[in-house]
Amino acid sequence: MNSDSTHAADLQKAASQALGDIEPALLEDWFRSRYFDAKIDISSSGMQNYSLGQLRGMLGVSMDELDGLPFRDSPTLGCEPLRAAIAARYAPTRSERVMVTHGSTEGIFLALSAVVRPGDEVVVLSPVYQSLSSVASALGATLRVWELSPAEDFTPDLDRLAGLITAKTRAVVVNFPHNPTGAMLDPQGYHRLLEMVEAAGCYLFWDAAFGELVYDFTPLPDPAAIMEKCVSFGTMSKAFGLPGLRIGWCIAPPDVLATMVKLRDYVTISTSPLNELLATRVMENVDTVVGPLREQARFNRLLLSTWAADHPDLISLPLPHGGVSAFPALPRGVDTISLCDKLLDEHGVLLVPGLCFGHPDRVRLGFGGGTDELQAGLEAVAIAASELASPVAAY
Template structure:
């Protein structure tokens, strides 16, 4: 398959490793191996005992059990461990969908939720997340497009907006998918990253056609570990093997060891990082209130990013290029998500760097406003 361009990945390739301050990413501050060893009690002998044999196609029983216990139904036979959530999304959608199938997706959205289906020749039906509603989902908009759909693909809390469902809406949402007979691909990359309240219940617990996609890249600060998973019906997981046998085969035993330990101590790792993100969000709110001529900030319900409008910019792309090149600060233009007047502003990173990034954004924004 020949995929359409992925502007977000192009942008991150260009600038992610070329800046000093990152206020554009959607994850939290990264952990080091030393951090993991200290927090999880992993000693050198445990690492030395790893033998670099092949693993199984679905992942070792130990890591699948740990994931099933923490995020799934407790049944490791319904878990497949993947190279990040991105591989899980690709395998699941490529297995579920056929050309001509109708697929419901949110807009704006993360690119893999749409590009795989579009490349396969599916009919994409948009469930719009409307800026005038603070990007809060409207279930009546979903009802208008879900009839006859093969699958509904979502992630809540949402990337890039930080919008989500209430627990009551979540139950109604699952009921709508059930009534339509659609598969529900629930990308829960940001599940634990809620601003207030508790994480939403994963639909794999109450809908037999739900497939949950998870990752250690976002709330767990481990993007370089490249661990994701899919939890769902066994026939769907088995169907992914034709692709996996021609791609990645399995994970490294060393990666599986670390992933197992993380899964068994998940609350410890995500709790520290979400406390930091909530603190940074408070700083962002105060900063936005101090700069009403620069930014229109929607209130996120979760995740570690929001999708504000930069006032005075019909297209923020050039401004974000200048911010990276001249000020070594990463901000993602909304053109990467189909709304060029906005930016993805991430608040999950180290507080000192986040504060510097906001100061730089204010200076650059004021300079651009004066010039215009």
């Protein structure tokens, strides 16, 4: 074996060992033993879930259409009608770059695995949805952290990002609207980000799981529609109210897709034709499906803001500009893990401690569910936090 082959084998071995040692997914660990026991969920970053019957009624999907579906394998990249519908909404003329995935999580894992090598520098956000940082770290990358500061209400600071990008940067990984804070880039910041990445010649990984849910700014275009070295991700698990459908997508350069296909052949192979049929109809009627949920989210966001203003001694809330998750702080002295356990044990309310996102003084609070459920959950939070708070506690 020559030296080049030996070096390549060593790198492959290092990457394999690192993936085996990937950090536990803290959010999923938290949900695993609690999610199905909760009566009220104000933890999630998605919308109120549709039922199959509701979906069929909205989209006119007949039982005959479902009954006629053969359960054969789908194409590796997904069925053509669904890929075309995704491209039509997010990246017109680039349907050949679309891969249908099992939620966005599979796309993130496959794409990072296709691009990142041991020793690469990768810029990641903090706080962050863990897949967007831990996968790159497990692949052997050196993480350079773009901190969203609580003191600035998690507003993205582009000057801070500029100081992190170097000649060694392989990729910049972001998600806007941001999970868990709901922070957003304004249009000027969006264009500056794209210019920075293109000037560096690195990849942009753009997670747009909440791209359909924007309140104070203009929805941001998918950069994969115009950039060459961009991989973007979307999912029906968040804004669409369809997490159980397990359908997401990515839009990526052809060479990245080719490597993703090679990796996928060893894991999931393809997605379900039944799920793809439903997802195609959804993607052809996005506003019909998302519109009512978006209006509910707007109302719930106002309700959340009013509730926080009514409890200034208990909650410090940076108002989310997108998505349906907020990341409020609790007074000093309130153990947020104890708070979340107390809420579940005594009130049946599910909430996520900020430790899952590296901020133990905060909680992730979801407001995408039913309004009555949100109101009941917020009332329980106020009661439980009051019981745990010290009389002299402050932020």
